Amino acid sequence: MNVIIDNIDLFWDGLLGTLMICAYAAVGSLVLGVVLGIFRVSPVPPLRWIGQAWVTVFRNCPLTVVLFFCAFGLPELGVDFPDFYLWVGILGLVLYTSAFVCEAVRSGINAVQPGQAEAARAIGLTFTQSLGLIILPQALRTVVPPLGSVLIAMVKNSALVGAFGVGGELFATVDTLTSARGLPLIPVLVGVAIGYLIITLPAGALLGLLERKVAIAR
Amino acid sequence: MIHMTGVNKHFGPLHVLRDVELTVPTGQVVVVIGPSGSGKSTLCRTINRLESIDSGRIEVDGKPLPAEGRELARLRADVGMVFQSFNLFAHKTILENVTLGPVKVRGMKADEARKLGMELLERVGIANQADKHPAQLSGGQQQRAAIARALAMKPKVMLFDEPTSALDPEMITEVLDVMISLAKDGMTMLVVTHEMGFARRAADRVVFMADGQVVEDATPESFFQNPESDRAKDFLSKILAH
Numbered sequence: 269m270n271v272i273i274d275n276i277d278l279f280w281d282g283l284l285g286t287l288m289i290c291a292y293a294a295v296g297s298l299v300l301g302v303v304l305g306i307f308r309v310s311p312v313p314p315l316r317w318i319g320q321a322w323v324t325v326f327r328n329c330p331l332t333v334v335l336f337f338c339a340f341g342l343p344e345l346g347v348d349f350p351d352f353y354l355w356v357g358i359l360g361l362v363l364y365t366s367a368f369v370c371e372a373v374r375s376g377i378n379a380v381q382p383g384q385a386e387a388a389r390a391i392g393l394t395f396t397q398s399l400g401l402i403i404l405p406q407a408l409r410t411v412v413p414p415l416g417s418v419l420i421a422m423v424k425n426s427a428l429v430g431a432f433g434v435g436g437e438l439f440a441t442v443d444t445l446t447s448a449r450g451l452p453l454i455p456v457l458v459g460v461a462i463g464y465l466i467i468t469l470p471a472g473a474l475l476g477l478l479e480r481k482v483a484i485a486r
Numbered sequence: 487m488i489h490m491t492g493v494n495k496h497f498g499p500l501h502v503l504r505d506v507e508l509t510v511p512t513g514q515v516v517v518v519i520g521p522s523g524s525g526k527s528t529l530c531r532t533i534n535r536l537e538s539i540d541s542g543r544i545e546v547d548g549k550p551l552p553a554e555g556r557e558l559a560r561l562r563a564d565v566g567m568v569f570q571s572f573n574l575f576a577h578k579t580i581l582e583n584v585t586l587g588p589v590k591v592r593g594m595k596a597d598e599a600r601k602l603g604m605e606l607l608e609r610v611g612i613a614n615q616a617d618k619h620p621a622q623l624s625g626g627q628q629q630r631a632a633i634a635r636a637l638a639m640k641p642k643v644m645l646f647d648e649p650t651s652a653l654d655p656e657m658i659t660e661v662l663d664v665m666i667s668l669a670k671d672g673m674t675m676l677v678v679t680h681e682m683g684f685a686r687r688a689a690d691r692v693v694f695m696a697d698g699q700v701v702e703d704a705t706p707e708s709f710f711q712n713p714e715s716d717r718a719k720d721f722l723s724k725i726l727a728h
Contacts (some may be wrong), residue, residue, distance in 0.1 A: 386536055387573035387632075391587035391639055392563025394556060401590065406577050 271455035272462075275445060282438035283463045286430075289358055289437060290423050290467070296362035297422065298415075301369020302408075306399065308374045319370060326367035331425050335360040339432055357429030365422045372414040376407035409482045416475035420468050427464075438463045487512045487643050487674045488533055493542035495528060495698075502528050503539070504698040510643070515675045517685040517706075520695035521721055526678045527570075529695065530647045533676065534565045547642055563591045566636030566644040570651050572628040574620035580607065580631045581616040584638045591639065599638075606634040610664050626657030630664055637668075644668065646677040682725065686710065694718045 272279065307319035326334065338356040342348075349355065380403050388398030430439030442460055445451045488510040495503035502525045510516045518526045531537040533544060535551050535558055544551045546565060552558045574583050584603035588594040594602070607613040610630035612623070620628055629649055636644060646665065650658045662684050669675060669688040679685070685692050685706050692709040694702040696717045702709060713719050 381573075381576075383569060383571050383573035384575060387567075387569065387575065387635075389559070390534060390536065390562055390565075390567040390569075391635065392559045392561075392591040393587070394559045397590055401586065402575055409577065 271445070271451050272459040275441075275451075275459070278441055278444065279438075279459050279463055281436055282430075282441040282460070283466060285434075285436035285440075286423070286426055286438040286463070287467060289354070289361070289426050289429060289434075292358045293361035293365065293422060293426065294419055296358065297365035297369050300362060300366040302373050302404075304366060304370035305373030305377060306404075308370065309377050311395070323367045323370055326364050327371070329364075331360065331364045331428055334364050335428060335432055338363070353432060353434050354429075357426075357432060357434050361422060361426060361429065364425070365418060368418045368421075369415060372411045372418060373407065375414070376409075376411035377403060379410050380406045412475060412479045412482060416472065416479075419475075420471060423467055423471065424464060487514075487547060488676065489543075489545040490529075490533075491543045493529075493532065493544060494540045495525075495532065495537065496540055502698050503532070506542070506698070506700055508693065508700060508703075510674060510676050512642075512674050513672050514690045515669045515673075515677065515688050516691045516693055517689040518676065518678045518693045518695060519680065519682075519685065519721075520701075524695040525698040526695045527647050530645050530676060530678045533645055534562045534567055536567075559591070563587070563639050564642045566639060566641035568629070568632050568636055568644065568646045568649045570648040572620070572625070572632045572652070574628055574632055574635070576620055579617050579619055580612065580623065583620070583631060584635045587635065587639045602638060603634070606637050607631070609637075610634045611660070624657060625653045626660045629653065629657075629661045633661075633664055633668075643674040643676070646675065646679065648678050648680070650679065650681055680725070682710070694721070696721070 304319045304322055307315040308323075310316055310319075335357065338360040339353060342356060343352075384402055384406065385398055388402040393401065426437070427439035430437035434440060435444075438460055442453070442456055445456045446453050488508070490506055490508040493503050493506040494501070506529060508516075508529070518529065520526050528537055532539050533546065546561060549561075552561060574580070575586065578586065581600065581603050584606055585596070585599040588599040588602060589596060604613055604616065607616055610633055612627050612630050612634075615623055615627055615631070620631070623631065649665070650661050653661065658681065662681060665675070665677070665684065666688045677684070677689070689706050692702070692704060692706050693700055694709065694713070694715075694717070701715050702713065702718050709718070710722065713722055
């Protein structure tokens with residue numbers, strides 16, 4: 269217990285780091301995933317192929333491999349910028365998570381009754397309008413629970429970004445405290461586990477609230 | 487107003503519309519009846535291109551149906567449609583259902599649209615339900631809201647695809663009453679229905695379809711009293727037996 273209390277500032281910084289990484293990655297993968305989900309139900313075949321290919325690649329590759337490609341593949345291509353490993357870590361999370369978001373969104377779109385789209389078209393809404401005003405608002409309401417699971421999985425997956433040597437992230441605290449300061453592993457791991465729970469438990473509760481708030485009677 | 491010539495449509499191996507010829511002049515109410523599977527719903531849905539056709543020609547207001555795109559959206563805005571299963575937008579209130587089209591398609595101002603919407607809801611007798619969501623209304627109320635939604639676009643013609651088939655018997659009258667009052671106001675209407683009473687009272691013409699073909703096209707009196715074809719006689723004997 270002392271190990272945690274004595275190093276609380278380090279755990280706290282790690283928690284904030286993880287929160288920051290997850291916030292960027294969540295926004296990125298939600299936006300990208302919704303766009304890909306629309307691609308997958310689009311009447312334009314090339315867009316459907318892009319969506320399909322994206323999901324096939326990123327849903328079926330281990331996150332570790334995706335992160336390796338981002339962290340060591342991009343420099344080969346001459347890509348470099350400040351805080352490189354932090355941002356490619358976020359990029360890897362976005363690429364990987366967006367595939368799952370895409371599939372959740374697609375299932376939500378398919379769950380909207382076809383009559384809704386027909387009625388939208390029948391009053392003269394364009395394809396984009398009926399998607400934006402009628403289909404997506406209903407689809408997104410039904411996908412709150414699966415999207416919540418995807419995002420919570422993403423928070424836990426973000427530990428891999430820390431394992432890649434991105435400092436100031438919750439999981440990286442393990443390495444800092446055990447290797448550099450020689451503290452025992454188990455208490456440190458307990459502290460890190462508590463840190464992740466501090467993020468994921470309220471996130472789950474928030475999602476439950478959101479689900480009730482946006483629910484529509486059918 | 488509506489002019490169909492040589493219209494053919496297949497669903498896979500099924501030939502659902504066979505050389506259909508049909509004209510609905512402005513101001514007329516045409517009722518389409520026929521056994522299920524005769525293609526009457528499909529016929530109705532081809533007119534605003536919710537179903538595409540394989541061959542033939544459909545003109546609405548003197549213009550051929552455009553291909554998918556903005557042009558088609560504009561045409562649909564002028565053609566009101568009422569569905570068997572209402573298809574009200576589930577996440578919007580009744581009033582929002584009615585005002586969405588005028589605001590988003592016609593570019594009407596919100597308060598103006600609200601005024602129009604309330605007038606129309608008043609007209610179909612559900613103004614007191616304006617702020618509820620569709621699922622909170624009875625089937626008959628939902629269908630009347632759907633009619634108000636279509637009317638809000640100030641359509642040149644209204645298509646009704648079995649508007650009372652999903653309703654409990656006691657709710658059918660309230661929807662038919664609205665439709666009869668529309669017909670009396672001179673709205674051009676194409677109505678696919680099983681309601682023979684409506685056909686007798688409000689129709690200028692009855693079109694009888696069987697196996698994807700228009701078999702008879704006559705006034706209600708002559709159709710119900712002296713059907714010419716055996717198919718029509720057979721159909722009428724079955725539905726008028728009770």
